[in-house]
Amino acid sequence: MPPSFLPGLINDASGDPGLFISFAFNRRAVAFDLGEIAALSPRDSLKISHVFITHTHMDHFAGFDRLLRIMLGRSKTLYLYGPEGFLRNLEGKLSAYTWNLVQKFTNQLIIYATELTETKRITRRYACRDGFQPASGPQSSDALPPLPLRVLYQEPSFNVSASILDHGIPCLGFSLKENFRINIRKERLEALGFVPGPWLQRFKQAVYDGQDPEWIVPVTQGKNHSPNFRHYTIKELLQEIAMVGKGQKISYIADAAYHPANVEKMIGLAKDADHLFIEAAFLEKDREHALKKHHLTARQAGEIAGKARVRRFTLFHFSPRYQHSEKLFYSEAMEAYSEQLKGIPGTPGA
Ligand SMILES: [Zn+2]
Ligand SMILES: [Zn+2]
Known part of the structure; x- marks a missing residue:
């Protein structure tokens, strides 16, 4: 039985973060993060219905402009999700262009954007024909009780949940889970x-x-x-x-500091995932530097993957300071992953 969701990094492990998850059984996809997306064909880009942004550091969000360019003038609805401050950042991008001609477009792109904070979820609508000004009138806003993990989006066959991680700033981690x-x-x-x-x-x-x-x-x-x-x-x-x-589970952790509270959240998010995509910006020898930058080392990423008992993991977000070091990243991470799984019956393979 082939998997229902086919995840793949948009760039290589040293490139901008972005995970493209295509649906095996229809022409649709979702994305986690939008760094540079030139490697994604317009045909694939147009399959995207939902984009989940971990945080708006440029390497995770710069590709939004390209996606907007491809979707402009088409009849389409795009759903975006991001952390605290996301709507302000999105509105900054949308207001950077001149939209005097869009009223004449017959096809209309509509964006629904949702910002998730510890206590609430706010959604706003932006229509191409209005020059992407936020829709006037009441916006949807839910007050939320604090929870380590919450469902951000759901439909009958799958849901996407998010955990608010610490990267010096709030940064979302995501899990896509097929219901069955x-x-x-x-x-x-x-x-x-x-x-x-x-x-x-x-x-x-x-x-x-x-x-x-x-x-x-x-x-x-x-x-x-x-x-x-x-x-x-x-x-x-x-x-x-x-x-x-049991349904398929794909988890994505980009940009997170290594400290006990954050590690606990990451393990909870990725628990028993079939495939975890996890950042590893640095090698363990630069652990102190990783901590200062609120990033993980390869060893820490492997340890989290092992503690979460994921079946498989992929590393990404390697710092440009390391050239051709992919093997080193993986050997360090695999060692930590295996240590965690040692002695546990029914150990999955990576
Ligand atoms: Zn970052
Ligand atoms: Zn980053």
């Missing part, structure tokens, strides 16, 4: 004479969307040259051909 996986039992398809086809995806999507169990799916049966259709309910198909299992 639907595994198709191939032997049952064969036994029942079901022919795999687009109906399988329709069935899975309907389950992910929380459709009524009595909803009907036309199933292709028989040989390809003489197919016929029989109607089954979602409930029947779940019983006959599917197994529902």
